Amino acid sequence: MFDWKWDFTWEILPRLVQATGNTLLAALIGYVIAVVLGLILALAQRTPYSALTLIVREMVEFIRSTPLILQIFFVFYVGPQFGVRLSPWTSGMIAIGLHYACYLSEVYRGGIESVPKGQWEAATALNMTVAQKYRRVIIPQAIPPALAGMGNYLVGIFKDTPMLSVIGVAELIHTANAIGSENYRFLEPYTMVGIIFLAISLPAAGMIRLFEGYVRRKLGL
Amino acid sequence: MHDVSAFPLQIAGDPAPMVSFRKVTKSYGALTVLDELDLDVKAGEMVSIIGPSGSGKTTVLRMLMTLEEINGGVIYVDGQPLTHMQKNGTLVPASQKHLRNRRADIGMCFQHFNLFPHMTALENCMEGPVQVLGLPKKEARERSEELLEMVGMIGKKDQHPSRLSGGQQQRVAIARALAMRPKVMLFDEVTSALDPEVIGEVTNVIRKLVSEHNLTMLMVTHQMGFARDISDRICFFYGGKIEEQGPPAELFGNPKKERTQQFLSAVKEAV
Ligand SMILES: Nc1ncnc2c1ncn2[C@@H]1O[C@H](COP(=O)(O)OP(=O)(O)OP(=O)(O)O)[C@@H](O)[C@H]1O
Numbered sequence: 500m501f502d503w504k505w506d507f508t509w510e511i512l513p514r515l516v517q518a519t520g521n522t523l524l525a526a527l528i529g530y531v532i533a534v535v536l537g538l539i540l541a542l543a544q545r546t547p548y549s550a551l552t553l554i555v556r557e558m559v560e561f562i563r564s565t566p567l568i569l570q571i572f573f574v575f576y577v578g579p580q581f582g583v584r585l586s587p588w589t590s591g592m593i594a595i596g597l598h599y600a601c602y603l604s605e606v607y608r609g610g611i612e613s614v615p616k617g618q619w620e621a622a623t624a625l626n627m628t629v630a631q632k633y634r635r636v637i638i639p640q641a642i643p644p645a646l647a648g649m650g651n652y653l654v655g656i657f658k659d660t661p662m663l664s665v666i667g668v669a670e671l672i673h674t675a676n677a678i679g680s681e682n683y684r685f686l687e688p689y690t691m692v693g694i695i696f697l698a699i700s701l702p703a704a705g706m707i708r709l710f711e712g713y714v715r716r717k718l719g720l
Numbered sequence: 721m722h723d724v725s726a727f728p729l730q731i732a733g734d735p736a737p738m739v740s741f742r743k744v745t746k747s748y749g750a751l752t753v754l755d756e757l758d759l760d761v762k763a764g765e766m767v768s769i770i771g772p773s774g775s776g777k778t779t780v781l782r783m784l785m786t787l788e789e790i791n792g793g794v795i796y797v798d799g800q801p802l803t804h805m806q807k808n809g810t811l812v813p814a815s816q817k818h819l820r821n822r823r824a825d826i827g828m829c830f831q832h833f834n835l836f837p838h839m840t841a842l843e844n845c846m847e848g849p850v851q852v853l854g855l856p857k858k859e860a861r862e863r864s865e866e867l868l869e870m871v872g873m874i875g876k877k878d879q880h881p882s883r884l885s886g887g888q889q890q891r892v893a894i895a896r897a898l899a900m901r902p903k904v905m906l907f908d909e910v911t912s913a914l915d916p917e918v919i920g921e922v923t924n925v926i927r928k929l930v931s932e933h934n935l936t937m938l939m940v941t942h943q944m945g946f947a948r949d950i951s952d953r954i955c956f957f958y959g960g961k962i963e964e965q966g967p968p969a970e971l972f973g974n975p976k977k978e979r980t981q982q983f984l985s986a987v988k989e990a991v
Pocket residue numbers: 748751753771772773774775776777778779780
């Protein structure tokens with residue numbers, strides 16, 4: 500039943516390694532977008548402008564309740580109908596970045612809300628501006644409780660990158676598919692992809708936990 | 721917004737009171753917490769506020785620190801309106817910019833210290849001077865170290881609050897507030913969260929402030945003995961108003977109102 504071919508495995512490995520690079524790059528770019536945009540979405544929900552708060556909250560809810568793959572299709576295939584023609588990479592990064600930004604905004608919101616009211620009041624008593632309060636007092640305290648969630652979504656975004664294969668981004672699954680159909684052999688490429696994902700996800704999760712502890716110590720919390 | 725047309729644009733007087741509440745009202749929904757409160761505090765005066773729980777003591781300080789908006793009346797600091805500003809010859813509610821300008825005169829210490837946990841004692845003290853006042857780091861550090869020395873915390877200046885006792889944290893919090901060089905200092909039950917044996921280290925700092933500095937101070941406290949010792953005037957609050965006020969010897973020794981007498985005898989029994 501098992502007829503694993505080692506020479507075939509070695510032969511396809513360079514292509515898979517290259518695709519791993521693309522997968523990591525996609526996850527990284529998507530994550531950076533999500534981390535920054537998520538913070539903006541979280542802060543937008545805390546402005547005194549209730550219309551803005553409402554719109555952002557509804558958008559976050561909407562994106563969180565629809566599948567990522569639909570959003571990827573939307574940006575890539577429906578965009579051109581409105582004159583927005585984007586490459587697979589750009590579409591993918593926008594869709595995945597926005598999707599995870601919505602999840603991260605909730606993580607940030609939780610973190611910000613966990614900072615006691617007295618911290619805001621102490622910052623007001625020191626006559627800080629709103630920007631100074633966030634930058635110097637609130638965000639530094641909101642990050643440690645948010646780190647676990649942020650780490651989970653980093654691994655999550657990495658595991659979701661295969662969805663980009665549907666619009667032709669040459670990440671791991673896309674490459675494995677291509678190798679498979681060229682050679683009529685799927686066992687080795689898919690197995691290798693699984694191993695590669697495992698080999699990256701597991702240590703990453705551990706490292707995130709170490710990092711969390713480091714940040715807490717660093718902030719004296 | 722409430723009508724403030726009857727209020728003066730500024731308070732004259734020689735000298736003008738450092739703090740002046742004029743018919744200040746604060747309510748939460750149907751609950752009126754401050755009821756047309758009038759209260760003047762002279763420059764350099766130490767006023768203690770006492771009264772039963774829920775009588776509005778903390779609220780007075782919070783309104784003066786502009787932590788919340790008032791619903792009626794006007795608060796003046798150093799003769800100028802704090803909660804309002806002049807526009808076309810009338811008073812209008814203060815803008816954020818106006819608040820930031822006027823708030824610089826006021827500092828506050830809280831019952832639960834509220835130090836920034838991610839900063840050391842020294843960094844807590846330097847934060848306002850550097851970020852808000854724009855002082856060079858070196859100058860802010862010198863100022864902060866001087867104040868930490870004054871409150872007896874210089875030896876722990878590099879510790880984070882989580883490594884300090886309550887009394888130590890409160891002393892750092894006092895230094896942090898003073899580093900902004902306010903004209904008015906507010907103390908809201910700064911010893912209530914402390915173990916009895918460390919209350920003295922905080923009250924001693926406040927004593928020192930009273931004797932060596934010309935700060936105007938408003939202090940909410942449940943420590944009647946301490947208030948009697950160091951205050952120029954005691955205000956007894958009841959139901960969001962000043963029920964009775966006077967020099968400590970008079971108010972404690974010979975209270976005129978029945979509610980004051982009841983409160984003081986109840987407190988005495990509790991001790
Ligand atoms: N944010 C708020 N929302 C609703 N009610 C409030 C709020 N803050 C204070 N109150 C109410 O206002 C009243 C006065 O509160 P305040 O904190 O000024 O009392 P206090 O005299 O300081 O009492 P204590 O001695 O217990 O500290 C209380 O009845 C309190 O429940």
